[in-house]
Every structure is written in C-alpha cells, then in structure tokens.
Amino acid sequence: MHTVYRAENLFDAHLVKDALEHAQIPAFIAGEYLTGGVGQLPALDYLAVMVPDSSVDVAEGIVRHVEAQLAEARAALQELDGGDEPDGPLAVPC
Numbered sequence: 001m002h003t004v005y006r007a008e009n010l011f012d013a014h015l016v017k018d019a020l021e022h023a024q025i026p027a028f029i030a031g032e033y034l035t036g037g038v039g040q041l042p043a044l045d046y047l048a049v050m051v052p053d054s055s056v057d058v059a060e061g062i063v064r065h066v067e068a069q070l071a072e073a074r075a076a077l078q079e080l081d082g083g084d085e086p087d088g089p090l091a092v093p094c
Helices: 010-022 032-040 053-081
Strands: 002-007 028-030 047-051
Touching (some): 002 053, 010 028, 010 047, 010 053
C-alpha cells in the first residue's frame, strides 16, 4: 500500500477515499480509528489515504482533483463569510 493523501481531518480523508473508490480504486484510511484518542496522541499527521501500489499513478490524479475542489470550496466559503471569524455555536471552520 502507498500513501497518496495525508488528511487534515476525517471528512477530507473520506472524500478522497470515496472519490478513489468511485474510480474503482480500492482505498484505505490509515489512522481512522485513532481519532477517538486524539487527546492522547499528536494532533497532526495521523490520517492517510492509502491505495495499492499498482494504482498510485491514477490515484494521484484523482487526489489532485479532489484537493482542487476542496480548496475552491473553502475559498468560496471564506468569500461568503467575508473573511470574518465564524459566529455562532454551529459555525465550524473548514
């Protein structure tokens, strides 16, 4: 297995995994079950999306596409918010 994406959060990891599986590439999220113990583990760099070595080239293209879509969505959210800090108890920064 080869790591094709290091995720900042579980949501991003699943978006990438789902996109890969949609393209018929088996994918695995390493560290997914460590998120429950985040209070006792380093908070960074423990989620990785992995694929078989034979699928790395195709998977990397899909990952780049998903990363571009995520960046575009985050930029659109910031533009809608006017760059302000989130307000209210349900506002969660992306």
